[in-house]
Amino acid sequence: MNPTPPANNLTLDPENWDQIRQTGHQMLDDMLTHFETLRDQPVWQQIPDDTKKSLNEDLPMDGTPIEAVYEQFQKEIFPYPTGNVHPRFWGWVMTNGSATSMLADMLASGMNPHLAGYEQSASLIEKLVVTWLAKLVGFPETSGGLLVSGGTMANLNGLAVARNAKAGYDIREEGMQGDGRPELTVYGSSETHNWVYKACELMGLGRRAFRSIAIKGDYSIDVAACRSAIVADIAAGKKPFCLIGTVGTVNTGAVDDIIALRSIADEFDLWLHVDGAFGSLVALAPEYKHLAKGQEMADSIGFDLHKWGFMSYEIACTLVREQQGQKETFEQAASYIASSERSLSVDITFFADRGLQLSRSFRALKAWMCFKEQGITKIGNIIQQNIEQAQYLENLVVGNDVLELIAPVTMNIVCFRYSDRTKNAEDLNKLNMEILMRIQETGLAVPSQTILEGKFSIRVCLTNHRTRYEDLDMLIDGVVKQAENILKN
Ligand SMILES: Cc1ncc(COP(=O)(O)O)c(C=O)c1O
Known part of the structure; x- marks a missing residue:
């Protein structure tokens, strides 16, 4: 005799496909709008303590409707990324991604x-x-x-x-x-x-x-x-x-x-x-x-x-x-x-x-x-643009009396510092560390740091297809202004 199958088959598929379709479309729209409006947003912002607390939840034993989970994502997760999708992110060696890359990831994950x-x-x-x-x-x-x-x-x-x-x-x-x-x-x-x-x-x-x-x-x-x-x-x-x-x-x-x-x-x-x-x-x-x-x-x-x-x-x-x-x-x-x-x-x-x-x-x-x-041609031209942007930044640094280039610019990385020549080496390192933190904290830009021959350097790595030349002007302005503020106090 054949066994009688149980009446219910559990699955993770949604009960209501129209509903998940609608939420999925909303997610896609929101992310594309995000890319479109990046320039108006801070590059990085501190996660508020309340948000950290709220995210520290117990293991969810029971499910929650996807709309509610997405709402929490929008409120508590989405606003606090590394920031590397932004036009003025030049820290470490990161990159932006692109709309096409994101869509391809979705399709790959769907095909699985x-x-x-x-x-x-x-x-x-x-x-x-x-x-x-x-x-x-x-x-x-x-x-x-x-x-x-x-x-x-x-x-x-x-x-x-x-x-x-x-x-x-x-x-x-x-x-x-x-x-x-x-x-x-x-x-x-x-x-x-x-x-x-x-x-x-x-x-x-x-x-x-x-x-x-x-x-x-x-x-x-x-x-x-x-x-x-x-x-x-x-x-x-x-x-x-x-x-x-x-x-x-x-x-x-x-x-x-x-x-x-x-x-x-x-x-x-x-x-x-x-x-x-x-x-x-x-x-x-x-x-x-x-x-x-x-x-x-x-x-x-x-x-x-x-x-x-x-x-x-x-x-x-x-x-x-x-x-x-x-x-x-x-x-x-x-x-x-x-x-x-x-x-x-x-x-x-x-x-x-x-x-x-x-x-x-x-x-x-x-x-x-x-x-x-x-197309490979366009990708290559953007790589070239990044190198030329690095050369532009190098010239901004070299042409500014209060800035100092720390290493030769071979490709797409510029290492420099604010250099008030009256200060000793240790104070200069502290000053530039403070400048870097303020530049990040104000959401203006994210360069990162390195130490070359004992000199703390503000390090700008251009692997960013969204950067424009004016973004680099903004960085230099910001660095000089922050330095003046710190030195004033
Ligand atoms: C020269 C070099 N090698 C290796 C790595 C490590 O690569 P990944 O971070 O993708 O593991 C990096 C990362 O920045 C790098 O710059």
Whole structure:
């Protein structure tokens, strides 16, 4: 006898589709209006204590109508973001996103495919996007790669492939625990982003495996010092395996001499990985593509699309020149993810075998949609515009007696400070910290900070497709006014 099914089937689908449709349309309208009116809003604002308290709720055991949940979102969540969608946000290396990118994310989330691989349109799109990206950064058609969540993960993937290829023993089997194995070492400038420490620690290499090489006056790696460090390490019985060159350092946008690093890598049979988190895409800017010269010679490269690709978080890419390198590093067989001859399960782990993640989202859709709708030419022209805006800002600083440029402007980052030359170094640092906080607190703009040669710097990173030249005038005005106010009191 067949069992009698229970009368009710629980589901998370709405009872009333018209109602959710209406709320969904409202959400979309509100977000587009937000983009349209950004200039009239503060870049950032402090979250009031009441709001913090109100958001600290108990776990909701029972549901609430979506309209009420959305109302709370509008009141308590939406007004207090990082601010990076705004035209005057230049902190760290962030970006705005775009309406198209947001819509693509919604569609990807709605389709909700699983991108381990599989025979499906989403896999075709990711394969296509990876091919496009290889072309953009000058990698050969035979290279391979995958999309990941961000630059840190992209670089970690590259470093893991490097170690597997160059360790000189079966690192997947023995790990870092094999008896009598030499200490593996990796080289990059002292301006290398701190992802490298996370990666070395996580990979069991330890922080000290990263050899932090001195920089030159332009903040790029001192190639001769790098070579000497490798020679000394070999003489001391270590096993150098990877060089890291950065195209666009996080502090100042400096570019390492990738061609020189390539020749050292060849001389000592090392892997060359390029961290081009934001800088790699300078290859799209018609008059500045030379800045990324040599990146096409790397063995692997990691770069973001959520920085100078202007897409919403999270999306980045790792490319490997010899595509089997990723598979040799990450492939794991298991009966429950085995491929079949036909049907959905052909190529079931095509992407999962190239990186750490098994369950992967359809982030490729936003790259596909943004590239198609915006066109590479326009994206490249906006990257170029950002570089020219950085040069404009540099000139504003240099032309102003009370301001001081702290580092050369190579690309899209300007580091400067208010410099009342009567003050000592420590007071100047405090003064500029105070100026920066006030600029953020008044909602005028969000630059961030760094310290270069002991000098606290107001750091402006232009990876913003909404910035206009007049926004930079407003920043300089604001900095000078805040400094005068502070000094008056
Ligand atoms: C040069 C460089 N490398 C790596 C990263 C890390 O990238 P993500 O924040 O996407 O993990 C950054 C972030 O700003 C960066 O500027």
